[in-house]
Amino acid sequence: MTDTDLGRSASGRPVPSDWATDFDHTDDAYGAAAPEIWDDLRDRCPVAHTDRFGGAWLPTRHADVSAIAHDTTRFSSQSVVVSDFKPLAPAPAGFAPPITSDPPFHEFARRLLLPAFSPKAIAPLEPITRKLCADLVDEVIVRAGAHGGLADAAIDYAQHIPVGVIAHMLGVPASDGDRFRLFIHRILEKPGQGGPVDAEDTMIHYLDRIIEEHRAEPRDDLIGFLLDIDVDGKGLDDDHIIGTVALLLIAGIDTTWSAIGASLWHLAQHPEDHRRLVAEPDLVPFAVEEMLRAYAPVTMARIVAEDVEVGGCPMDKGDWVLLPFPAANRDPEFFDRADEVVIDRERNRHAAFGLGIHRCLGSNLARMELRVALEEWLRRVPDFELSDPAAVRWSTGQVRGPRTLPVRLLETVS
């Protein structure tokens, strides 16, 4: 007898009875088939609801997602990850400014960080990223050579790229990567569902230590940048710094890993697209945006701040609202051929990095990492396929991407 026979999912929660009235984005079935679920909901119930998590809504039309993202009065960002608990941190900053901040504090916290993430600030990281990707592809090719051409494009390749880049940016050892991934899994994939965690094993404890090391020995990296910020003669307070570093760590890893993995998942199954990108590298920047549209990893959340109606649904103050940007990106009302990947798509106002004032701060970094990761893979692996499609496992929660991606390399370039 499987868990499902008992009416429980693998996580021990009841299996959703209907995605329109009882959705659970942390259920494995949602992770596995989210695009199909969004398409179905958009047709029959464009703003879905669940009583889980204390009550949450799931709009799936671009127009509704966009309207909510732009309305920072009725929808607060004070907590952006839906869980069974509503951990409201004191306004205005929230736990992880600026993502958990509302106006007007939001703009203050965001402007501090914007210069560190502008396209021109990110460009110097490209050579380091390219070297990291090239070394990883080397390892993948060697590993595959010893295993009949088999490797895992998510585990052996995609997941290491953002970890390596963010570790470099924060000035911490790349070997801390496993720890980063554990923190993120606890927070994003199964929020509030794990057991108690030893205080010394928490992300906050880890960040406290790293920040103290930077204070004791100043360094020219992103934490050094945060410690140097001067606001009216004072530095940022410790909670602000820890929250922001936590945000960069959490927001920068699973997300980019997911986008790289999902893009490779697509290319493994569409050799015509893969061959075209190998032959026409100038198309890669367009393909990157199309992958971001079709496989946008990130769903954000808001808390209703004032009673409001969306798509005919009455949302009460305190309800959760998920903002599934990937669902908006597949709305046929907004995009031509919304359900197809058109790798040279020329009109592409996708919302992968959000809409409104909370546009992903790291979008230039993520875009660069995705482009370089694909370029290095295309250069060395001109032909590959899924070796076991049934073994592909997708993450659950608000960041969606393949967590196991078994592939067979059919042709490699040394």
Place this chain on the structure above:
Amino acid sequence: MRIAYDREKCQGHNRCYLLAPELFDVDDDGYAILLVEGDVPAELETKARLSADNCPEYAITLE
């Protein structure tokens, strides 16, 4: 063809800067700066159209 850029709508997605660096620069905070005044040179009209068609915030319009 002329380009109108609305700084109030811009959220710094930087799609225009990537697609049409001849027409848009970015400031230190990553917001767009329109580089052309008046008519867009004919050879850049395709790029101008791309920059408008890919702005998620509709901050760029063509006249």
